[in-house]
Amino acid sequence: MSEEKRYLKLHLIVLVLVVIAELIGTKSYKVGPGTIVLLPMLFALLLGLLTGPKFLKIVDMEDMNAAEDLITISVLLLMAKYGTNIGPTLPLIIRSGPALILQEFGNLGTILLGMPFALLLGLRREAIGATFSIAREPNIAIISDMYGLDTPEGRGVMGVYVAGTVFGSIFFGLFAGFAATTLPFHPYALAMASGVGSASMMSAAVGALVEIFPNMAEEITALGAASNLASGADGVYMSIFMALPMCEWIYRKVMGDRAEEVTKG
Amino acid sequence: MKLSLKDPILITVVVALLTLVGNFVGYKIDPITAFPGMLILFLIVIVGLWITKVMPGNLPAVVYVSLLGIVLTMPWFPLGEKVAELTSQVNFLALTTPILGFAGISLGKNLDSFKQNGLKIFVVAIFVFIGTYIGSAIIAQVVLKLTGQI
Numbered sequence: 040m041s042e043e044k045r046y047l048k049l050h051l052i053v054l055v056l057v058v059i060a061e062l063i064g065t066k067s068y069k070v071g072p073g074t075i076v077l078l079p080m081l082f083a084l085l086l087g088l089l090t091g092p093k094f095l096k097i098v099d100m101e102d103m104n105a106a107e108d109l110i111t112i113s114v115l116l117l118m119a120k121y122g123t124n125i126g127p128t129l130p131l132i133i134r135s136g137p138a139l140i141l142q143e144f145g146n147l148g149t150i151l152l153g154m155p156f157a158l159l160l161g162l163r164r165e166a167i168g169a170t171f172s173i174a175r176e177p178n179i180a181i182i183s184d185m186y187g188l189d190t191p192e193g194r195g196v197m198g199v200y201v202a203g204t205v206f207g208s209i210f211f212g213l214f215a216g217f218a219a220t221t222l223p224f225h226p227y228a229l230a231m232a233s234g235v236g237s238a239s240m241m242s243a244a245v246g247a248l249v250e251i252f253p254n255m256a257e258e259i260t261a262l263g264a265a266s267n268l269a270s271g272a273d274g275v276y277m278s279i280f281m282a283l284p285m286c287e288w289i290y291r292k293v294m295g296d297r298a299e300e301v302t303k304g
Numbered sequence: 305m306k307l308s309l310k311d312p313i314l315i316t317v318v319v320a321l322l323t324l325v326g327n328f329v330g331y332k333i334d335p336i337t338a339f340p341g342m343l344i345l346f347l348i349v350i351v352g353l354w355i356t357k358v359m360p361g362n363l364p365a366v367v368y369v370s371l372l373g374i375v376l377t378m379p380w381f382p383l384g385e386k387v388a389e390l391t392s393q394v395n396f397l398a399l400t401t402p403i404l405g406f407a408g409i410s411l412g413k414n415l416d417s418f419k420q421n422g423l424k425i426f427v428v429a430i431f432v433f434i435g436t437y438i439g440s441a442i443i444a445q446v447v448l449k450l451t452g453q454i
Binding site: 042043046049050052053054056057058060061062064065078079080081083084085086087088089090091092093094098100102103104106107109110112113114115116117118119120121122123124125126127129130136137138139141142143144145146147148149150151152153156157160161162165166169170173174176177179180181184185188189194195197198199202203207210211214215218222224225227228229231232233234235240244266272275276279 | 310312316320322323325330331345346348363364366367371372373375376377379381384385387391392394397398400402403404406407408409411415428429430432434435438440441442443444445447448
């Protein structure tokens with residue numbers, strides 16, 4: 040099969056996947072303080088897996104390799120859209136003050152806490168993809184562009200992405216409630232921390248805080264939303280210029296001679 | 305010049321068309337309404353790819369493409385509001401569906417290593433989530449205290 044035909048075949052398969060996935064639509068189930076949300080993209084991912092040689096055998100090895108090239112280019116449309124979501128929110132973020140802007144650096148806590156555990160569990164370069172961010176769509180785009188998704192880094196970011204998509208809002212709902220009742224933080228600080236860069240996770244965390252501090256509901260909601268916008272706006276640049284270099288550095292320090300080299304530049 | 309299906313520009317066009325279909329099926333925005341916004345996103349990608357090529361420093365294309373999107377929709381940019389309004393007709397989630405479709409296809413190749421590490425990565429996810437929350441809460445707490453707001 041020529042490469043041209045291969046690409047055409049992949050586009051047609053994905054057209055079918057997209058239609059089926061969007062017809063299924065978004066399914067959400069309320070569980071405790073959060074919601075399990077199954078988005079069409081998750082169905083598209085699963086259906087895509089099903090086309091593989093282990094299941095329906097619609098695609099072969101070379102098709103799967105070609106799909107990889109298509110991802111690298113198609114994520115760029117998503118990044119353009121991501122930019123247009125951020126632009127209108129810039130004035131609000133700038134007005135929000137130093138605490139809100141500085142706490143953004145706290146998002147690097149994903150690495151400080153996640154990286155040691157990931158390496159202890161025996162993950163190698165997967166740890167970089169898994170812990171440099173909370174693995175939302177723009178972060179997949181970054182890994183796809185800088186390493187490729189068909190790499191250990193790619194598997195790391197996809198794993199945390201799927202975990203976050205399915206269980207993220209429940210987890211943040213529970214954890215914000217736990218932090219509010221047991222840790223010595225002011226509700227405003229917790230509200231800002233809730234803006235992790237995902238609207239559903241932020242809503243769950245803010246929802247839990249509002250339940251515990253009903254008299255501060257308005258401030259908590261506003262701070263959570265503003266911080267979430269800020270995390271969205273700086274996420275990509277923080278990932279590329281700070282988080283990934285930090286991950287690479289820690290990985291090399293910890294692994295020493297056993298460090299595996301990057302497979303794709 | 306023969307247009308090749310392998311050309312990044314043509315791939316972007318095809319993915320844009322796929323997205324318009326998903327945007328219609330999933331979010332009931334008809335392709336004619338969404339077309340101007342999609343055209344803008346397409347042009348942002350093309351110009352972003354060009355900037356990536358001519359700029360020194362070897363930064364990934366995602367940097368320039370997203371920056372262009374931000375600049376074109378900032379309130380300080382004369383047409384910002386208009387661009388934001390047009391591109392809002394293309395649903396963010398509709399753009400993610402084809403990407404994850406391609407990702408699903410390509411992940412099939414590594415199913416074994418995914419199975420092997422999948423559970424570990426799920427456990428790591430918990431620490432990643434706690435890390436970002438506590439990290440931000442600590443800095444916010446300290447800065448709010450120092451600036452006398454709490």
